[in-house]
Amino acid sequence: MKIEFIKYQGTGNDFVMIDNRNLFFPANNIDLIAKICNRNFGIGADGVILIENNSDFDFRMRYFNADGSETFCGNGARCAVAFAKKLGIVSNQTNFTAVDGPHFASIHNEIISLKMIDVQDIKVTENSVFLYTGTQHHVEMVSDLENYPVVKNGQKIRNSYQGVGSNVNFVEKINNHTFQVRTYEKGVENETLACGTGVTAVAIAMHKTNKTSENKISLPVQGGKLEVSFSENNGLYSNIFLTGPATFVFSGLIEL
Numbered sequence: 001m002k003i004e005f006i007k008y009q010g011t012g013n014d015f016v017m018i019d020n021r022n023l024f025f026p027a028n029n030i031d032l033i034a035k036i037c038n039r040n041f042g043i044g045a046d047g048v049i050l051i052e053n054n055s056d057f058d059f060r061m062r063y064f065n066a067d068g069s070e071t072f073c074g075n076g077a078r079c080a081v082a083f084a085k086k087l088g089i090v091s092n093q094t095n096f097t098a099v100d101g102p103h104f105a106s107i108h109n110e111i112i113s114l115k116m117i118d119v120q121d122i123k124v125t126e127n128s129v130f131l132y133t134g135t136q137h138h139v140e141m142v143s144d145l146e147n148y149p150v151v152k153n154g155q156k157i158r159n160s161y162q163g164v165g166s167n168v169n170f171v172e173k174i175n176n177h178t179f180q181v182r183t184y185e186k187g188v189e190n191e192t193l194a195c196g197t198g199v200t201a202v203a204i205a206m207h208k209t210n211k212t213s214e215n216k217i218s219l220p221v222q223g224g225k226l227e228v229s230f231s232e233n234n235g236l237y238s239n240i241f242l243t244g245p246a247t248f249v250f251s252g253l254i255e256l
Contacts, residue, residue, distance in 0.1 A: 001256045007043065007249040008082060010075035010112075012193025012223020014249065016043050017083045020050040020062075026256075030068030036254065037066035043254060046188050047073060049080050051087065057097045058090050065187025069164075072100040072134035074196020074242045075226075078112035081105045082246040100134040110247055116200050116240040122208050129205035133240075136166040136186075137201035141211070145172035145180055150191045154184025169198045171206070177214040179206055181221050193223030196242050203228035204237050 003025070006017045016036055018025055026032060027050060037045045047065050054060040061080040063073045077098060084090045085107055093106045104115040116133060123130040129139040138157055142148050154168040168184040181202050183195035203217040207230075216229040226244040230237050 002253045003256060004251065005043065005254055006083060006086070006251045007045065008079035008246055009223075009249050010079050010194065010196065010246045011221055011226055011244055013073070013075035013079075013195065014045045015073075015076050015079050016045045016048045017079065018048065018050050019087060021053045021059075023052065025050055027062060027064070027070075032256065033064045033068040034066060043252070046185070046192055047076055049073075049076050049083070051080060051084055051089070054097055057102065058094045059084050059096045061096055061098045063098070065185075067187050067189065069187045070099060071187065072098050072197065074114060074116065074134060074198075074200060075194055075244070075246075076196070077103060078105065078114050078196065078242065078244065079246045081107060081112050081114065082110070082248070086248070098134075110245045111243065112246045113241050113243040114196070116197075116242055119204055119237040119240065120235060122204070122235075124209060129201075129209060130166065131201050131204060133197045133200045133204070135197050136161065136164065137198055138166045138168045139202050139205040140168070140170055142170045142172060145170060145182055148182065150182045150184055154191065155189070158184060158186050167195060167198055167201075169195070169202050171202050173206075173211060174220070176212050177216065178218045178220070179203070179212075181219050183221070191222075194221040194226065196226065196244075199226045200228050200240060200242050204230065204240070207232060207237075
């Protein structure tokens with residue numbers, strides 16, 4: 001069976017998008033998802049995103065890492081919103097649902113602003129911060145980020161977390177409102193050019209640990225630049241918005 005797909009990227013995070021409103025795609029087929037994401041033998045992507053119907057929302061987004069594990073992805077969600085607009089499901093704003101709950105997003109040309117879940121349970125240690133922004137994130141400040149061994153150290157830290165593990169974000173402060181980020185992503189098991197839930201975790205972690213007093217943070221990543229804004233009240237971070245481009249790459253057919 002041949003199926004249509006569209007590929008999108010958000011600051012270098014790339015995704016294979018499939019309109020699954022008829023529920024034909026075998027989402028439990030981990031090998032198939034891994035094959036689609038394989039950059040040598042498949043289309044090549046950080047993950048697969050399915051758009052499905054939901055009676056309470058404009059649509060349901062399902063995100064699968066390159067290894068077939070299901071989770072949430074911030075940049076993927078922004079790309080899903082762009083795809084939903086291309087399909088005619090939404091116009092310039094939307095309320096949709098994902099594995100971590102409901103989300104709101106607004107669309108301004110290629111710029112998608114996505115409301116993330118509230119964050120309160122933040123674990124601060126001497127050298128790192130751990131928090132959940134739709135998926136698990138370890139945040140650690142380093143020096144000379146450009147030459148830092150992200151994959152080697154990221155893999156080690158990722159595997160030190162029990163169960164599903166954690167994404168690992170290495171951060172270097174540029175100024176009070178700018179933090180450069182490189183991320184090792186579980187499920188991809190490699191460094192990616194960007195991570196939306198990761199930069200969200202970084203922005204909140206930097207505020208929580210008094211590395212910044214700003215509530216709108218610029219976050220340069222390998223694939224471009226993202227922005228995170230938020231409100232904070234007694235340790236509760238709410239009205240968190242992840243903003244950046246979501247760009248069409250190409251469309252095609254793949255044989256299942």
